[in-house]
Amino acid sequence: MSRRLADILGPELAVPPGAGELVVSGLALDSRKVKPGDLFAALPGVRTDGRQFIAMAVDNGAACVLAPPGTDAPVPVVEAREPAAALAAIAARFYPRQPAHIAAVTGTNGKSSTVEFLRQIWAGAGLEAAALGTLGVTRSSGRTEVGYTTPDAIALHQALDALAGEGVTHLAMEASSHGLKQHRMDGARISVSAFTNLTQDHLDYHPDFEDYFASKMRLFTALAPSGTSAVVNMDSDWSARVEQTARAAGLEVISIGWRGRDLAVREITPKPASQIIRFAWRGAEQLIELPLIGEFQTANALGAAAMAIASGLEAQSVFAALERLTGVAGRMQPAGMTKDGAPVLLDYAHTPDGLDKLLRAARPHTRGRIILVFGAGGDRDPTKRPAMGAVAARLADVCIVTDDNPRSEDPASIRAAILAACPGATEIGDRESAIRAGIEMLAPGDALLIAGKGHETGQIVGGRVIAFDEPAIVARLLKEREGRS
Template identity: 50%
Template sequence: MRLSELAYETIEPDPQIDGLTADSRAVSRGFLFAALPGVQADGASYIPQAEENGAAAILALPGVTSKLPVIVDAEPRRRLAQLAARFYPRQPEVVAGITGTNGKTSTARFAAQLWTLLGCEAGSIGTLGAQSRVYERALAHTTPDPVTLHETMDAMTRAGVTHLAMEVSSHGLAQHRADGVHFRVAAFTNITQDHLDYHPTFEDYFNAKGRLFTDLLASNGTAAINMDGEGAEAVVELARLRGLPTVQTGWNGRDVKLLSCEPHMSGLALELECGGYVYRADPPLIGAFQAENALLAAGIVIAAGAKGADVMMQLANIEGAPGRMEFVAEIAGGGVYVDYAHTPDAVGTALKAIRPHAPGRVIAILGAGGDRDRTKRPLMGAAAKANADIVMVTDDNPRTEDPASIRAEILKGCPDAKEIGDRGEAIAAGVAMLDEGDVLLILGKGHEAGQQVGDQVFPFDDASVARDAVADRMKELG
């Protein structure tokens, strides 16, 4: 593709463009290098390296110069997303974007499963990577950089995917990563405190998520909103101001309404109303809050054109996402679960949700990530103290921070908690505490298969470590 065709500008000289990247180290001959301004470094300073590596053109802010042809744009991040969408032009027929603090991964997975059950070739993009029956790819971020995102969407479409549920993070929205995506549906889960290490205020955090509805959702699109989530009414107003229809779900929903939710040891017994009819479903989901995610997923599929009755008939067949209230082992009439909860609200919600599944005590293990929002740490500890019978504080991904200092900040919210820094030892100790009917909930890392200490990532999987600890305990018990 010629640069002028890619940029929709008359440019001389007009080189052939064979690839796009914002990483000067990844530049090959014929690539366009996007010199993006960053928090820690300015991409313009890497233009000489990109030129040396064979770049054919540059995308940059006004005032940046190069010996190569330059596309000048005051919003180079947004322009890169637009260029990536043009360079990798294929997108699934239906793309649903899902934003919110908690529940994005489960909702995306549920929506993809429902579409698949209805006969569509569906997939999801998010924290767990790009996944479908016909295409899989590991991804580094919940919402990938625009080049990776559009390359992935193009590949999924070529593989046959027609319906895609995509997580859209506040970082991705603030950095315009998804600006080239044609969203047919935009969905909202909830908004609670998170990422205030990146967003200067909570208002800025909400406004970033709001871009999915104000800027990116197609003018003929539909908003699907979990009306039980904090911030739901504000999102309804965003849709109203654009004249967009909404599908409202949950206990307070209008279109897919939850009438009852009875947790039991193996799932949830749901009663719901849709289109004037009452339906019952018993999906194998752990935690009542998963009912909100399941109903929002149903709302997404309905917003995209499916019949409500058809969707309701498939709700019983969806399965939980890895690392999201995932049952990993049974022991002493109770069990061990792992969950990705890493915000105060998510910790409290997960522990409240597991309580009905626990005939005995609820034991919680949690930590907090280093180099992230510090203000939420004591709040996470307080949420654990308020909702668990026993709390153990351990390390999560300390990254470059002192692990003991992170634990100390969590312990401010739960001073009576037991502190065990080594995560493996903490899990073993939690399993050893389990008596008849007790439940152990290991929070924070969910599906993650590694633990980041400093600049190194060591293999560590909560579910696998817990299974080993249970096996050892069973041997001891004979």
């Protein structure tokens, strides 16, 4: 695939002198992956500046460079004051095909489940649908890992082009604060957008909460076209501001939740493996049985339903589809149970709010004790650690503090920050040993929740990723326990 440089720059960028007929064969952000004829995007970053690697990119065959004004290079330089936004626009022209309907979901928690539920609803209606986000690219035929909630602009537009080429007409995708602030999603043609909730996260990257909020809101203010629908869950402290922002951007707001006006939750009745939900859709009472546990899954499922209706599906068929939903990997995922019926559940909860929602979701379905195994990630917002410890101390019956992904930090110091706010917790640094201890404690009526890693299959310690398949580990440890009984 090759494109004339002049064709992919568009009207907002000037073609470098003498490069009017230059042909670009590819796009690259990593100088090590540059191939002959590529455009190399030398973007200023948080930790490194891409301009440091221009020489390497040229040595590898870069035909031109995208960079801030004033950058010198031995090949033509496309100058852009906002090079990240310019790269997204270039990528959208280089990879021009996109699914006809793209739904984007932002918020702190619930994005992965919401986009996957929307994909399932669309697929159940006979549409060629896919979901893109933390779990990778998911289709009815299976899942492909991508490694990021929101891929970089080049990878994203390459994926959109490929999915459209494979016949996908409906795509549900996550919109992370990093991806939105860094313009990775710019150029994606959004037809419906949504907000789940907003709580503390990523303050290691964002200078303050207002910046985090503003980054999320770019979905509504910069990406979603005026006149399209925005589904807003009204049960977050920030929901009123989100609704105001969306309306000011010319979007048609569909409000949902306990405080929703368009889709209002009336009552939730928990059952052992499901929940009965009574709600009103624009005044008409509805009653469904959702085959998932946890009130937060109700919010995710109803958010997906509202987006599906906004995309053109008939409301009653959408609500019927909710009764056939299947859960997402690593989100309240059943990993096994003891012979006495005590379940072990895995969840990706890694923020104070996520942990709060997980524990509150499990309580109505648990007759005995909730035993919680959890930790916190290294090289991330340290203020989350005592907050998570306080949530665990308040809502779990037994707490075991262990390692999550310590990355470059000292694991013991991370655990100490959690334990300071979680008196009475047991400290077991080795994650498998902590899980074993939790399983050994299980009595009839209890539930073991293992939080933090969810769908992840590795543990990041220092600079290494150590294989850590939690479902397989749980299955083996349960088998060992049953073998001794």
